[in-house]
Structure formats: C-alpha cells, structure tokens
Amino acid sequence: MSFVPIYVLILGFTIVVDYYAGIFIEKTKDFKKRKLLLLCSLLANIGVLVLFKYYNFINTNISLLFNNFNARNPVPFLNILLPIGLSFHTFQAMSYTIEVYRGNQKAEKHFGIYSLYVMFYTQLVAGPIERPQNILHQMHEEHNFSYTNISAGLKQMLWGLFKKMVVADRLSIYVNTVFNNAEAHNGTSIAIACVFFSIQIYCDFSGYSDIAIGSARTMGFDLMINFRQPYFAKSINEFWSRWHISLSTWFRDYVYIPLGGNRVSKLKLYRNLLIVFLISGIWHGANYTFIIWGALHAFYTIVGLLITPYTKDIHLKLHISKRITDTVRIIFIFMLVTFAWIFFRASSMGNAITIIHNLRSFGQSPFRNSTITTFGDCMLAIALLFAIEYRKEYFPGKLNFFYHPNLTVRWGAIMTMVVVVLLFGVFSGGQFIYFQF
Numbered sequence: 301m302s303f304v305p306i307y308v309l310i311l312g313f314t315i316v317v318d319y320y321a322g323i324f325i326e327k328t329k330d331f332k333k334r335k336l337l338l339l340c341s342l343l344a345n346i347g348v349l350v351l352f353k354y355y356n357f358i359n360t361n362i363s364l365l366f367n368n369f370n371a372r373n374p375v376p377f378l379n380i381l382l383p384i385g386l387s388f389h390t391f392q393a394m395s396y397t398i399e400v401y402r403g404n405q406k407a408e409k410h411f412g413i414y415s416l417y418v419m420f421y422t423q424l425v426a427g428p429i430e431r432p433q434n435i436l437h438q439m440h441e442e443h444n445f446s447y448t449n450i451s452a453g454l455k456q457m458l459w460g461l462f463k464k465m466v467v468a469d470r471l472s473i474y475v476n477t478v479f480n481n482a483e484a485h486n487g488t489s490i491a492i493a494c495v496f497f498s499i500q501i502y503c504d505f506s507g508y509s510d511i512a513i514g515s516a517r518t519m520g521f522d523l524m525i526n527f528r529q530p531y532f533a534k535s536i537n538e539f540w541s542r543w544h545i546s547l548s549t550w551f552r553d554y555v556y557i558p559l560g561g562n563r564v565s566k567l568k569l570y571r572n573l574l575i576v577f578l579i580s581g582i583w584h585g586a587n588y589t590f591i592i593w594g595a596l597h598a599f600y601t602i603v604g605l606l607i608t609p610y611t612k613d614i615h616l617k618l619h620i621s622k623r624i625t626d627t628v629r630i631i632f633i634f635m636l637v638t639f640a641w642i643f644f645r646a647s648s649m650g651n652a653i654t655i656i657h658n659l660r661s662f663g664q665s666p667f668r669n670s671t672i673t674t675f676g677d678c679m680l681a682i683a684l685l686f687a688i689e690y691r692k693e694y695f696p697g698k699l700n701f702f703y704h705p706n707l708t709v710r711w712g713a714i715m716t717m718v719v720v721v722l723l724f725g726v727f728s729g730g731q732f733i734y735f736q737f
Contacts, residue, residue, distance in 0.1 A: 313344070317344040348390065427509065429546040443521070452514075455514070462507075475496050502527070506527035547580070570602050
C-alpha cells in the first residue's frame with residue numbers, strides 16, 4: 301500500500317474468495333462441487349500471481365515468437381509493480397483451502413481471524429509459509445504476557461539481526477562489486493564472490509526467518525522452523541530438508557505427492573522431481589535464470605539418487621574415517637549449491653554466462669586496499685557464524701550461551717552480541733533479498 305494504495309484490494313479479493321470457498325467446501329457434500337470450489341479458489345490466487353509476476357515475462361516471450369515471423373504482438377504490456385511478498389501469502393492462502401478440501405482443517409468461520417492468518421505481519425512478506433493446522437488455532441487462544449516468550453523471542457531476533465546486518469549485508473558489498481561488473485573480474489574474485497553469495501543469501505533469508513519467528517514468539521505464537529544449518533548437508537536431498545523448509549514441504553505435500561511422489565516408476569519419479577524443481581525456480585522469479593537454477597537442483601537430486609547405491613558406506617569401501625568422507629560430502633554439496641546460486645544471483649543469462657566464463661581465468665585479484673579490508677571483515681563474520689552453526693549442528697545438547705544458567709555468562713553473551721551488531725553491522729544495507737518474491 302505504501303507504493304500503490306489500491307493494491308490492498310489484491311489481498312482483499314483473495315481473502316474474500318478463499319474465506320467463502322473454505323466455508324462452502326466444508327458444507328458441500330457433492331464431490332464435483334467441492335472440487336469446483338477448490339479450483340475457483342486456486343485459480344483466483346494463481347491468477348493474481350500470474351498477472352502481477354509473470355504477465356510481462358510471458359508477453360515478452362510471445363513478442364519474441366512473433367518477431368520470428370516478422371509480426372507484431374498485439375497484446376499490450378502492463379506497467380505494474382509486483383506487490384511485496386505476493387508469492388508467500390498466495391501459497392499460504394492456497395494451503396488453507398487445500399487442507400479444508402482434504403478434511404484436515406475445519407473452515408474458519410471468523411472473517412477477522414482468517415484475514416489475520418493470511419496477513420499475520422511477522423511472516424507476511426517472506427514467510428515462513430504457514431499451514432492452517434499450526435497457526436489458526438493459536439489465533440483463537442488468549443496470549444498472556446510471558447517473560448519466557450519475550451526473552452526467547454528477542455534472543456532469536458538478535459541472532460537474526462546478526463546474520464542479516466553483520467554477515468549478509470557486509471558480504472553484499474563484496475558480492476555486488478563483482479556481480480555488477482563481472483567483466484572486470486577474474487576467476488579468483490568471482491569464486492570468492494560466489495562463495496560469499498551462498499553465505500549471504502543464507503544469512504539474509506534465515507536472518508529474516510529468525511526475526512519473524514522471534515517477533516511472533518514474543519506475542520506467544522509459535523511459527524515453524526524454516527532453516528536448519530543447510531550448509532552441513534551431505535546430499536542435495538538433505539540440503540532441501542534443511543533449506544526454506546516451509547516452501548520445500550509445501551511443494552512436497554501439494555505438488556510432489558499428488559503427482560505420485562516416489563511411489564511410481566523411476567522415470568516418473570525423475571519427472572516428478574523435475575516438475576517440482578522447475579516450479580520452484582519459476583516461483584522465485586520470472587526469469588530464465590531461476591528456471592535454470594531449479595533445473596540444476598533437479599539434475600543434482602536425480603544424479604544423487606542414481607549414485608546413492610554406489611556411494612553408500614563409501615568410507616568402509618575406502619577404509620577411511622567416516623568423518624573424512626562426511627566432510628568431503630559437505631564441501632562437495634556446498635560447491636554444487638554455490639554453482640547453482642550463480643544463476644539465482646545473476647541479473648540475466650548473459651550475466652551468468654560471463655561469470656561462469658570468467659571463473660576459468662584465475663590470477664591475481666584486481667581488488668584495491670579498501671576491498672581487501674572488506675574481505676577481511678567478511679572472513680571474520682563468516683568465521684563467527686560457522687563457529688556458532690557448528691556448535692548448533694554437532695553439539696545440540698550443549699547449552700546455548702543465550703540460555704546459560706549462570707546469569708553473568710547469559711547476559712555477557714547477549715550484550716556481546718548486541719555490541720557486535722552495533723559495531724560491525726551494516727546499517728545502510730538493502731532490503732531482505734526474498735522480499736522480491
């Protein structure tokens with residue numbers, strides 16, 4: 301609304317359609333009518349998403365097709381802005397009507413509470429994408445003041461601020477320098493920028509999720525976990541069970557399983573995986589770079605399934621420590637994911653091709669002293685991040701210093717993190733990356 305006030309009608313339209321669709325789906329016993337009501341709800345949500353996010357992209361491709369036949373595309377382009385977070389609240393709204401249709405959720409009769417489910421401010425613009433079973437009943441409950449919730453929520457928000465301001469926004473200075481002028485950089489600086497972007501996007505998005513989940517917690521609401529140390533994954537399958545969990549489980553439950561999931565022939569299984577990842581790529585943006593990003597992850601996943609029988613218990617076959625093979629797997633998966641992120645970050649296919657081409661030319665980095673200083677700051681921020689992430693991954697039973705029973709240690713850890721954010725945070729950083737989706 302701050303950009304285009306009338307855009308509030310977009311939310312109003314989908315809320316009204318889905319609210320009444322849920323009620324009528326629950327009341328109607330006729331299977332065909334229930335299916336028709338669900339279809340109307342889904343088409344309303346997907347139609348809004350396609351109009352604002354994909355209309356001009358589709359129209360551009362139609363124009364290119366017409367140009368091949370020396371003809372003019374008669375369909376006009378639209379001068380419209382993409383509403384912030386449209387993809388997120390569209391998917392959350394669709395999950396409601398699907399769950400009501402499946403009989404897993406009762407239709408919400410209170411219009412205000414249903415509206416709050418769609419527009420809950422902490423996760424409206426970038427998730428987590430909640431399910432009605434988890435959040436709707438909480439909106440009917442009375443939430444009294446709780447010191448425990450306030451404390452836990454603020455601590456999680458502080459951790460999110462560290463990831464966003466100290467790590468992600470600092471790394472973005474280096475990343476933007478390279479990606480915005482890829483022609484002037486060689487393989488050394490580009491490789492560093494690619495690794496930095498992998499960490500930047502993780503800290504940017506998971507940092508937002510921590511702030512969203514933490515702010516909801518202060519009010520007594522429990523949102524689902526959205527990230528779980530994804531860069532410690534030993535396979536692409538495991539990576540997607542740790543990365544953007546609310547979206548990956550959404551695609552699993554509403555696309556992958558309805559297509560047959562893994563209860564089909566191998567060829568159909570690979571087809572299902574390809575469809576899911578291509579849709580995931582398109583969901584992220586109307587650009588071929590996102591489609592390639594999705595296709596790469598589909599390729600990684602399918603190849604991983606093919607070679608799993610040969611790599612299972614490989615440490616026994618090679619007579620080496622499992623810790624060594626696990627470390628190699630983690631590094632290898634991180635490299636694969638980092639390569640795919642090139643297409644996610646690139647502004648166009650041309651930009652992505654330039655970056656990949658220049659990766660081959662290693663040599664002295666062309667950075668000046670000011671950028672070297674930035675590089676050093678980035679490395680310190682990454683070291684602190686992974687030290688804490690390592691502890692969370694491999695020593696989950698150990699006490700978090702934020703929750704240490706000793707008052708001095710607990711408040712010392714909290715105040716140290718506050719000082720780190722204030723002294724080393726980048727306060728001129730841009731918006732969260734996933735706001736554009």
